[in-house]
Amino acid sequence: MKFRLILLVLGWRLAWLARRHPGFRKQLEHRDVVMQWRTFDGRAARWYHFRPGHVASKRGLHPTPSVTLNFKDADYAFRTLKASGKNQMAFMEGMQAGDIKVEGDPGHLMWFMTLMKFIAGKA
Structure with missing residues (x-):
């Protein structure tokens, strides 16, 4: 449940940033990326579609994501995301x-990591 809530709130934050933060919008230029976060069994899943000026988020599995971040289960995902703020080696x-496990183009995951400063409110 906590993992699903984090994914939902992340979607809200990304959409808000895409509408209101010029620096974040600049990062979306020339992008068409679908990033999916899920558990191995697929019971908890959400994807984010990054396009110029817009981020859409939906629950469930996307048929053709650009990159997928798979966690062994929702509890482990929550603990890892929580720990990653203190321990950058957690991932x-x-x-x-x-x-x-990462499936797809890991370059998209690296690009997403550059967005963390916006998500955390440090940019």
């Missing part, structure tokens, strides 16, 4: 352990 450790 890397999860990937090395096989608890987090």
Whole structure:
């Protein structure tokens, strides 16, 4: 439940930034990326479509995401996302352990990480 809530709120934040933050909108120029976050079993899933000036978010699985971030389960995903604020290696450790898997173009994930300063309100 907590993981689903984080994904929902993230969608609201991304859409708000796309409407109101010029720096964030600049990052969306020339982008057409679908980023999907999900659990291995697909029971908790949400995707975000980044386009120039707009971010759309929907629950469920997208048929053709550009990149997918898979977590072993929702509880693990919540704990990892919570820990990543204090321990930036949390994602890397999860990937090395096989608890987090990236499918698709990892360059899109790296681009998304550059957006964190906007999401956290530090830009």
